Amino acid sequence: MFGGAAGGRSGTIRLSMNRTGANVVRMEAEALRQLADRIDGPMAGTFCRAVELLSGCAGRVVVTGLGKSGLIARKIAATLSSTGTPALYLHPAEALHGDLGMIVRGDIVIALSASGETEEIIELLPNIKRLGIALISFTCDPLYPPNGSRSSLAQAADIALDCSVAKEACSLGLAPTTSTTAMLALGDAIAVALAEKRGFREEDFANLHPGGKIGKRLMRVSALMHTGDAIPRISPRARMADAIFEMSSKKLGMTAVVEGDILAGVISDGDLRRLLERRGKEILDLTAGECMTRTPKTISPDEFATAALEVMEQKKITSLVVVDGEGRVQGVLHLHDLWGTQMI
DSSP states (O other): OHHHHHHHHHHHHHHHHHHHHHHHHHHHHHHHHHHHHHHHTTTHHHHHHHHHHHHTOSSOEEEEEOTHHHHHHHHHHHHHHHTTOOEEEEOHHHHTTTGGGGOOTTOEEEEEOSSSOOHHHHHHHHHHHHTTOEEEEEEOOOSSOTTSOOOHHHHHOSEEEEOOOSOOSSTTSOSSSHHHHHHHHHHHHHHHHHHHHTTOOHHHHHHHOOSHHHHHHTOBGGGTSBOGGGSOEEOTTSBHHHHHHHHHHHTSSEEEEEETTEEEEEEEHHHHHHHHHHHGGGGGGSBHHHHSBSSOOEEOTTSBHHHHHHHHHHHTOSEEEEEOTTOBEEEEEEGGGGGGGTOO
């Protein structure tokens, strides 16, 4: 009986926690919907001006904020940097004690403060103005405040962006939750719009992410292919006995057939099996040119490894000859070379 009562109370508590969690997510989702409507509507011009200003930045974007807003500022700076816009985070309190030298003419400052009255950021404003640096603010000031006044930060900003929310998702209405989510989303919106305006490409992203899982997925074919003496290759006039020996010694399950450095065709393990089934031992009297596939699938050394994997999967092959724009053999990429990239 006691166990049943305890189980009932436990179930009630779990139900209450689930309901609270779901309500938090719904409140934050609604705040993001309202933010999107503002970017599409009354804040459209202001948002575009912010992106235009940042796209013309001759220096770096310096993002600052304190407390929870500071944590969001760090993320925005990191996102800008990873999408092609040089950016850094500046702690406003540290700036007042020597780190102000991190800001130089040509930079642009993005300052985050829900209230728009954070003391340490307000104290930075005269120095920002003295250096002639443009200022963009993220505050929870409504675009059209009912009392007609805006926060000190919003008034000082060259461009003031509105992250206002109806209510924090915290049950006490105190902890920054909905407001910081809105700030984070606005920062992402600016970073992505800015990257698109600058023509930031997948290749650029790869160059900025050489490590980790992303870096492995965006590796170039040239970094993985077999080159030099490791490339199996024979002349079209070579006998098939020599082709088989080359395939066996290089252990890539194929050989390129080349005229000089120019790819003429490919002979794979599969080609060899099919020839043996049809013609038996007489294939040893044939030349590589008579047995090769004349239009094999190839890939450029500058392509991403992901593109090579897609070709291999579509064509059900395990090797690709890597050629340059003139058809010269540069290397061979085997399926096994992709194991370490975490793509397979």
